[in-house]
Amino acid sequence: MHPDQWNRQVEACLAQVKLQHRPAFEELYRLTNGRLYALTLKIIPDRELAADALQESYAKIWRNADSYRSDLGGAWAWICQLTRNTAIDWIRRSERRPESSDDPLIGQLIGDDSGLWQQHHDLSRCLRKIREEPRTAIVSAYLYGLTHAELSERLQTPLGTLKSWIRRGLKELHQCLET
Amino acid sequence: MPGNLRYRQPHVREHLASHYVLGTLSERVRRRCERLMRQDPELEALVYAWQDRMNQINDELAPVKAPERVWRNIQTQLDSNRAATPRKTGFWARLSVWRLATALLLVVSLGLLLKPTPTSVQAVNYMAMMQPVSAQAEPTMIITAYKGDAPGRSHLHIQWNERLDRQELAGLNLWAIDRDSGEITALGALAQAQSTRLLSKPEWLAIKNSRELLVTRGSSPDGPVLFRGPCLQLSPWEDRATPG
Incomplete structure (x- = not known):
């Protein structure tokens, strides 16, 4: 199915679903469960725990x-944000540390020639403009739902420096996407 | 804005919105941000903008099918909440109404379309969210149009917003306004679409070519307009030689 049609x-x-129509809810589940489970698994690598969090989402x-x-x-962006927030709550309340990741996706997302981003050249282009x-x-904070402290540890960077990177990076990203 | 004036400052709002979406806020600050969003439309709009920007990352993830138990548990949860909550006191309770309405629609659809759709929703071709002309945020009803597999089998359906009181439909009429000429086509009494109303070929074409649907009181399009909503095409359909 074409992404526009899917959206x-x-x-x-x-x-x-806003009008509490249950068949539409079932259809929404059918359309989105695979993508939301994938998103949840990035934040909660434990499949059982991720399934519980998905149910709550x-x-x-x-x-x-x-x-x-x-x-x-967009509806899809709203659904993803709600699901990410739920997964972040679960992982932080479970007091499990997010697993240290050697996920190749992160390298592909921040790399210049990943072959990803077929649909979204604008975000890809703007991300590449920042250091x-x-x-x-x-991208790590968004994808894995990491706190500043967790990111600081994972990227082996002082907390203050990391916060500054994110603050300035978001500002540059915003400016680029708005032009 | 009630509370902390600090959040009125544009750069603070922007910071809060972007970090909310990024997921780096603590749970306490995130809850505060969500409270502020409910009071401050500008902050809410900034959060939506950041959601849309960053969500592009999620589209790069390869889907992983969720375990079967997830949907089973959701269904159980919906059913148990429906059973446990007295009617009209909670949102779960409204499911019983929808189950009945859906069952009715399903029976009619089975007869009309000769194909069972027990768990899925037939693709809506056109949809109009009908807002009252009075300044009320919530839509009163959704009018959906489904293309049939043969002339005269396309149909129209009304879905009420169960959060709001239903209105008496007697004397209300539905109209389609052509997107190019502005010509108005009568689609009959609204009450007929309470269940499922079959559409003639000219009626289907009027919906297909409409920019907006109107509900008026009385049998004239010049009567008082009660609800209106832009008509959106949601799913493509094959334009056969014998549409409608």
Whole structure:
């Protein structure tokens, strides 16, 4: 299915879930569970724990769909943010340290010639414009739901430096994406 | 904005929104940010903008099918909440209404379309979220149009917002406004679409070519407009020689 068509279907399902329409919720689950589970697994590598967190995410989607504002942004982005927030809560409450990762995806996402980003040249282009250290910190924080302290440890960088990288990197990213 | 004036400063708002989306805020600060978003539309808009920007990363992840137990547990949770909550006191309770409505729609659809769709939703071709003309944020109903597999089998359906009180439909009529000419086509009494209303070929074409649907009181399009909503095409359909 073409990504635009898929996004429109997710949008339509969430519009109906806002009205508590259960078949639309089932359809939304069918459309999104694989992608949301993948996203959750990046933050919670334990598959059982990730499945529990995913279940809670869908319960929240059902419960909180009426707070989604279609006039402000995309349904899929809203669903992903809710799911990421839930996964981040789970991993932090479980007091498990995120596993040290040698995930090749991070290298591909921050690399110049990854072959990824077929759909989203703008974010890729703007990420490449910022220095490698802030780029790695921003993408790692987003993908793995890491705190500043965890990132500082993983990237072996003083906390103050890391915060500064992220702050400046986000500012540059914002400026680039707005132009 | 009630509370801390510091959050009124644009650079603080921007910082908060970007870090909220990035996921680096502590749980306590994130909760505070969510409270502020409910009070401050500008902060909420900034968060949505950052969500859309960063979400592009999620599109690069290869899907991993969730274990079967996840959906089973969600269903159990929905059912148990429905059973445990007295009607009209919680959102779970409304499921019973939807189950009934869905069952009714399913029975009609089976007869009309001759193909069972027990667990999936038929692809909506056109949808209009009907807002009251009065300044109310929530849509009152969604009107959906489904293309049939033969002339005269396309149909229209109304889905009420169960959070709001249903309105008496007697005397209300539905109209489609053509996107190019502005011509208005009558789609009949709204009450007929409460379940599933079959559409004639001209009616289907009127919806297909409409920019907006209107609900008026009385049998004239010049009557008082109660609800209106732009008509959106959601899924493509094959334009056959015999549409509608």
